[in-house]
Amino acid sequence: MADLLIAGRLVLDDGTEPADGWLTVDGARITEVGAGDPGDRRRREAGRVLAPPGALVAPGFVNSHTHLFQTFLRGLRDDLDHSEWIGRVIGDNAGRLTEEDVHLAALLGSVENLLAGVTTVVENHYLHTSPKNSDEVLRAMATSGIRGWFARGTLDIGDSIRAVAGPGAAATNVETPDQSLGELERLAGEWHGAAGGRISVGVAVQSAWAASTGLLERLAAFAHDHDLLLHAHCAETADSDRRCRALHGRSEAATFAATGFLGPRTQMVHGVWLDPEDLEIVADRGATVVHCPVANAYLASGTAPVAEMLAAGIPVALGADGSASNHRQDPFESMKAAVLLQRARTMDATSLSPEDALRMARSEAAATLGRPGEIGVLRAGALADIALLDTRRAHLQPVHRMASTLVMCAMPADVTHVVVNGTLVVEDGVVTTLDQAELIERCAHRAADLGFAVGTSPLGGSRT
Numbered sequence: 001m002a003d004l005l006i007a008g009r010l011v012l013d014d015g016t017e018p019a020d021g022w023l024t025v026d027g028a029r030i031t032e033v034g035a036g037d038p039g040d041r042r043r044r045e046a047g048r049v050l051a052p053p054g055a056l057v058a059p060g061f062v063n064s065h066t067h068l069f070q071t072f073l074r075g076l077r078d079d080l081d082h083s084e085w086i087g088r089v090i091g092d093n094a095g096r097l098t099e100e101d102v103h104l105a106a107l108l109g110s111v112e113n114l115l116a117g118v119t120t121v122v123e124n125h126y127l128h129t130s131p132k133n134s135d136e137v138l139r140a141m142a143t144s145g146i147r148g149w150f151a152r153g154t155l156d157i158g159d160s161i162r163a164v165a166g167p168g169a170a171a172t173n174v175e176t177p178d179q180s181l182g183e184l185e186r187l188a189g190e191w192h193g194a195a196g197g198r199i200s201v202g203v204a205v206q207s208a209w210a211a212s213t214g215l216l217e218r219l220a221a222f223a224h225d226h227d228l229l230l231h232a233h234c235a236e237t238a239d240s241d242r243r244c245r246a247l248h249g250r251s252e253a254a255t256f257a258a259t260g261f262l263g264p265r266t267q268m269v270h271g272v273w274l275d276p277e278d279l280e281i282v283a284d285r286g287a288t289v290v291h292c293p294v295a296n297a298y299l300a301s302g303t304a305p306v307a308e309m310l311a312a313g314i315p316v317a318l319g320a321d322g323s324a325s326n327h328r329q330d331p332f333e334s335m336k337a338a339v340l341l342q343r344a345r346t347m348d349a350t351s352l353s354p355e356d357a358l359r360m361a362r363s364e365a366a367a368t369l370g371r372p373g374e375i376g377v378l379r380a381g382a383l384a385d386i387a388l389l390d391t392r393r394a395h396l397q398p399v400h401r402m403a404s405t406l407v408m409c410a411m412p413a414d415v416t417h418v419v420v421n422g423t424l425v426v427e428d429g430v431v432t433t434l435d436q437a438e439l440i441e442r443c444a445h446r447a448a449d450l451g452f453a454v455g456t457s458p459l460g461g462s463r464t
């Protein structure tokens with residue numbers, strides 16, 4: 001007898017069109033997948049039957065890069081480039097967040113991801129004003145029901161951060177290598193494999209341009225010794241590339257490669273300014289690039305050469321980035337923006353297809369997470385991470401091609417049910433793991449009381 005039976009139009013993986021079918025879930029995993037109607041016996045024997053009319057049953061999405069504490073910093077300014085943004089949005093405001101605020105922001109961000117059909121997030125946490133902040137984010141991820149990799153970020157060269165973000169900014173994330181490694185060891189010991197296996201700990205550095213060679217080497221060695229995910233911002237802006245060359249005498253990708261940071265378990269986030277030589281380095285090491293098209297456009301950083309990455313054989317995953325540089329945790333927006341911006345950049349309508357974007361948002365992410373074949377597909381033995389969409393919507397009909405429907409037409413509000421690790425965590429568009437309305441109200445009140453620096457440049461700015 002299965003815990004859960006789901007029936008509808010099944011999307012088995014990124015390469016197949018939907019067809020009527022069913023699947024059963026026992027514990028955390030999919031146990032059986034079949035075509036057509038599940039039959040009376042399976043319906044009778046299942047603990048719960050989920051077969052909403054018009055349902056498209058698809059693998060859940062993977063948001064491969066976010067910063068959940070930034071949920072409270074959403075929409076403070078809309079007129080800054082990356083360097084100014086680090087100072088005026090993050091540097092001036094993040095230090096106001098208490099441990100409880102960090103918890104609430106991470107909870108709200110996790111819920112937002114779940115409601116959009118995201119079943120896995122890679123959370124890059126770097127706000128270390130209190131050592132408990134990390135535990136608060138992890139606790140929020142565990143409570144929400146989402147699957148998450150918590151990649152703990154760090155830096156050890158305060159002068160580099162202060163030069164960009166101002167004198168106070170370094171207080172939020174600059175540590176000694178001993179402090180970083182000590183906290184990593186503690187968090188990995190306490191949280192890796194927690195919440196029924198939903199929580200994993202990973203190793204992150206915020207940037208090569210504010211990290212010493214010694215720190216990068218020690219982080220890489222720790223990750224290799226414990227078989228953990230490695231995660232870092234890389235080549236996000238022209239400025240970050242220049243700063244890295246000034247500090248280390250080589251590009252960011254080359255610096256990561258030289259310190260052992262770059263390998264098959266490594267995610268290089270952004271990669272907007274990777275040059276052909278860098279692309280070769282990343283491809284050689286088998287690392288994945290995490291593309292964040294909306295954040296890169298919003299912060300005027302540029303558009304990553306995704307077509308060239310795919311041509312070089314580099315796996316590319318997709319991330320929203322934090323809500324302070326994207327606003328929404330929306331895989332549909334990220335997928336569509338990836339396709340549109342790549343075509344605008346190359347003026348080639350074949351440079352990125354909806355099918356490419358779907359792979360980036362699901363199966364392409366699984367390898368660096370150490371879960372190939374278990375995440376991003378619906379098959380017997382895979383983890384039961386599933387999103388159901390209601391296709392009976394004016395903007396979704398008619399459905400001719402699944403990739404086009406999901407990437408170009410769908411939106412988070414179309415997601416009705418979400419299963420993570422075998423548990424139904426979203427039902428009829430509402431999370432089941434906590435009081436959603438109460439959380440939203442509490443977050444709105446708390447964020448309003450924090451006295452953030454909200455503002456904008458004089459209207460017209462450089463155009464006057």
Ligand SMILES: [Zn+2]
Binds near residue numbers: 065233
């Ligand atoms: Zn980021």
